[in-house]
Amino acid sequence: MARMKFICDSERCIECNGCVTACKAEHDIPWGVNRRRVVTLNDGVPGERSISVACMHCSDAPCMAVCPVDCFYRTDEGVVLHDKDVCIGCGYCSYACPFGAPQFPGTGTFGMRGKMDKCTFCAGGPETNGSQAEFEKYGRNRLSEGKLPACAEMCSTKALLGGDGDVVADIFRTRVLSRGKGSEVWGWGTAYGKPTTGTPKPEEKATKS
């Protein structure tokens, strides 16, 4: 099985924030915590570009490397998850993450930082799949319901693609070849590594076309 991946097509994202809303509603995320957000560059300038950003479930995740209590783990599908019962809320992962994915609820006493919260690729956590305990800590576990992340499935323009890496890469490649541009996926190289030898990656094919 290929790894689960997100790809956001900046040529299609219209900054509607539907992915953000879907995520917050699906997982009952509290105020002040945004597992996903839309970032716009050159806002208001012709040619502005938006992209939906959350945890990219990196191949070599820096959050895992810096965590002093080793609360992170990677599933067989390549999803980076963490155990909130082990997390101490130190915030090291927040400094290490290039995407600003780790979030900290500020609802504790005296504004104390709580346990880290981040995108789970709708895969829950170490609690029993679909249990109430899992929902309260991590939100819905859509993967174990046979579904894909709510943000990607709710995206109205299908700018945000999520799922099996081979499948979403094929979809994206078809688009790029059809329209002849827009192969730059922000953060892709950072999260998933540079293209290796072998099958040409979508951006390489697109450049040649």
Added chain:
Amino acid sequence: MLALSLALGACGEKAQTAPSARKPDSKAWDAAQNPFVVPGWKSGDKASWESQMRNRAAGQNEYSNAMPRQ
């Protein structure tokens, strides 16, 4: 001899890293215990879950959904 024994003494030192208290996670292909599981795959069957995931992901391709194949 003394220097050798001191030098080799470190070789017997045990690792002092505490094991993580992280709990083991169940597999994604073990269906959730709720009524929202979609039909079309079998709980506990990895191949069937992977097929479901691929089909679901392919549904995001509107080129194949909306346009007739050439």
